Amino acid sequence: AQSVAQPEDQVNVAEGNPLTVKCTYSVSGNPYLFWYVQYPNRGLQFLLKYITGDNLVKGSYGFEAEFNKSQTSFHLKKPSALVSDSALYFCAVRDDNYGQNFVFGPGTRLSVLP
Amino acid sequence: DAGVIQSPRHEVTEMGQEVTLRCKPISGHDYLFWYRQTMMRGLELLIYFNNNVPIDDSGMPEDRFSAKMPNASFSTLKIQPSEPRDSAVYFCASSPGQGWWDEQYFGPGTRLTVT
Numbered sequence: 001a002q003s004v005a006q007p008e009d010q011v012n013v014a015e016g017n018p019l020t021v022k023c024t025y026s027v028s029g030n031p032y033l034f035w036y037v038q039y040p041n042r043g044l045q046f047l048l049k050y051i052t053g054d055n056l057v058k059g060s061y062g063f064e065a066e067f068n069k070s071q072t073s074f075h076l077k078k079p080s081a082l083v084s085d086s087a088l089y090f091c092a093v094r095d096d097n098y099g100q101n102f103v104f105g106p107g108t109r110l111s112v113l114p
Numbered sequence: 115d116a117g118v119i120q121s122p123r124h125e126v127t128e129m130g131q132e133v134t135l136r137c138k139p140i141s142g143h144d145y146l147f148w149y150r151q152t153m154m155r156g157l158e159l160l161i162y163f164n165n166n167v168p169i170d171d172s173g174m175p176e177d178r179f180s181a182k183m184p185n186a187s188f189s190t191l192k193i194q195p196s197e198p199r200d201s202a203v204y205f206c207a208s209s210p211g212q213g214w215w216d217e218q219y220f221g222p223g224t225r226l227t228v229t
Contacts, residue, residue: 032214043118043205043220044157051215090157096214100145101170104157 002027002095004105012111013081021076021108023091032094033074034102035065039087047089050074061085081112118221120206126227132194135224138187139208147218148181148191149205157205163189164211196228 003026013019025031032051036044048059055067065076076089088109092102119138127133139146147162161171166183174181178197183189193200203225207218 030214034217036220043222044207046217046219049215049217094214099170100164100209100211100214100216101147101159101162102218103159106156 002093002098002103004091004093004103006089006091006105006108008108009106010109010111012113015083015112015114016080019078019081019085019110019112021089021091021110023074023076023105025072025074025091025093027093027095027097029095029097031072032096033065033067034092034094035059035063035074035076036090036092036104037087038090038107044090047076081110083112083114086110086112118206118208118219120204120221120224122224123222124225124227126229127196128229129197130195131228132192133196133200133226133228135191135204135206135226137189137191137206137221139189139206140219141187142210143208143219144211145209145216145218146183146189147207147209148189149207151203151205151223152201160191193226196226198228201226201228 005024034049035047038044048057050057050067058064088107090107091105121136148160151157160173161181163183181191203223205223207220209216209218
């Protein structure tokens with residue numbers, strides 16, 4: 001079965017500092033990994049995805065994520081946080097043994113402090 | 115493209131009433147997903163369709179919930195009778211479904227409150 005863990009419920013970071021939101025996963029087949037962001041009272045917005053190839057993936061709004069197969073991790077990063085990055089972040093995995101559905105992590109609330 | 119469209123955006127109803135949530139996926143997308151989001155349980159997949167056919171409904175909580183997709187541009191999620199514990203935000207998402215690499219595109223959600 002596929003599963004996703006986001007070990008931190010909340011991440012606080014000062015504006016201008018680098019941020020990391022952690023994600024680990026478990027799949028039986030090949031992993032396809034995604035990050036989404038949710039702003040208050042909005043739907044989830046796609047940020048980036050890992051399919052294959054380069055382990056460092058770049059996405060929207062200056063975010064990037066690093067795929068690490070040995071650690072089964074896909075951490076979201078940004079070199080310099082903005083107050084407007086404050087939101088709820090979800091990691092999701094699709095296992096090609098289990099069809100088109102995603103499994104989402106529980107979410108991590110990011111607060112960027114001015 | 116207008117994106118995934120959901121209606122209504124907010125629904126307040128009394129326990130025992132029937133509730134119908136509606137979704138219009140992005141044109142050309144073969145997959146449609148219904149999710150429920152609550153503080154306690156996070157984001158849960160309820161059911162998903164491929165080419166209007168339900169593929170996996172194992173996430174549907176109980177027989178009070180039903181979902182249909184009569185054509186490629188419309189889907190409904192119905193709760194009958196509704197209960198206070200059904201209060202949540204319900205999201206619809208669609209995906210092109212061309213490969214494992216496809217992301218899902220989410221609608222703005224319907225906030226359901228059952229009193």
